[in-house]
Amino acid sequence: MVENRPFAQFMAYLTLALGVVIVAFPVYLAIMASTFDTATIINGNMPLVPGDQAAENYSRTLFYGGMHARQPVGMMMLNSMVMAMGIAVGKILISILSAFAVVYFKFPFRKTAFWIIFITLMLPVEVRIYPTYKIVADLGLLDTYTGLILPLIASATGTLLFRQFFMTIPDELLEASKIDGAGAFRFFKDTLLPLSLTTVAALFVIQFIYGWNQYLWPLLITTKSSMQTIVIGIKMMITTTDALTEWNVAMTTAVLAMLPPVLVVIFMQRLFVKGLVETEK
């Protein structure tokens, strides 16, 4: 800042603090709701300080589930974890290999291949849901982890990101490793991969969050309650008649559903910001 004006400083703190409070308030309420029993919440006068039902709510939700979920939320979290990890790892794997091929080799239809991948940026799952559903059903992949993961791991973001990064690596490295007699595999493993580790980690953080938060796709292809993810599970808990909704269980589930991705953002902030900025270029 050019001038040093105490009033402007004060306004900055005030605005930011207000912003933080507004941003955090809905989550604060959810955490509070996860410490009361249903009756306290349903009468509309839930106190804004923690109650004493936290242990009961969390253990019941994790290991037993609600009246309507019929499935322990711990199980749903496991499903979400498998899906998120599968999507993140799968995406990184197939995109680093295809970027390696596109950047470091000359082969027929290289440009075409790149464009075929690139155009998928423009086709989110939402615009082709039923035909994709039909294919997954025909392949017999409904209610399987493969069906949850596979259709979501193909997208151009990863390939573009790795391509962009490989382009910044000096040609001399490849020439040097050629002179040393290293083949394509050695060059990839000993030179390219170690240099790409931060990019891999950044992409992993973004894709983990993306995978964990998927909604429409798991909603369509999971019919068994044992395959439900936590983000889907919470919806099942609140759509029934209002009076029957166990809000304490629902809000406990909401807190549990937010926990893994939010912790990832807070503790891996540098990688998260890097991934976010670079995947959107």
Add this chain to the structure above:
Amino acid sequence: MEKRAHISGWTLPLLLILPQMAITVVFFYWPASQAIWQSFLREDAFGLASEFVGFENYVFLFEQPEYYRAMVTTVIFSTLVAFFSLACALLLATQADKNIRAGQAFKTLLIWPYAVAPAIAGVLWLFMFHPTLGTLSRPINALGINWNPMLNGNHAMTLLVLSATWKQISYNFLFFLAGLQSIPKSVIEAAAIDGAGPIRRFWTVIFPLLSPTTFFLLVVTIVYVFFETFGIIDAVTGGGPAGQTTTLVYKVYADGRLGGDLGGSAAQSVILMIIVIALTAVQFRYVERKVQY
């Protein structure tokens, strides 16, 4: 851009690119072409036979008042979310860009909602503004407003806009902050020496220099509202009351699943695809050109 040095060989690169190609073709191109093909077909009531009907599905779609209503809903929804999320994010980013202590802590405290799933964000806001038990519903009712997002379409839309905005602010904040930090300090100092106060400097120097970021975020936010808010809508209103919060994407889902009208749903998918392709093309074209004065 091309590399000078290459590794020789044909088969290895083809093998390396094969997994991505296979998945892309099976789960992107095949379903997308199926959607286009289906949009020209009409299935009988049992889904056993289908006949080619040309553009009939499209004609039928544009004769439905519900389709126009979904279009209007989508436009209102995205305009409101884009305006509020960009404005709030810009305000917070300009404050965080000032030379203050604890800047990093504020940044951390403001960016985490990005990690919350849209459906969960919707549930949080629904709980807060629930007509009978919501903590903030009482103060609203005390103001003499009969608050009920379950029955009143405007209230439902307000709730959706609030939750969608809440989730998008963190993303826009991060990019605005990065944009602000990349503006050279010398330009701002020069304006200050010329006698421009903080507000004048913002509108005549900083805001124009931020325009590429603003434009980029505008497109990203519109795409977000079009597609990713599906989870919020499904969890909070389910498209209701009486279809008043049904957006274009939600209608594709509802018509195909609940209505079983696959041809009509496919025709809507094709129209959406055209919209996304147009938005992406606009984004690439203008972001490359750097909107700036």
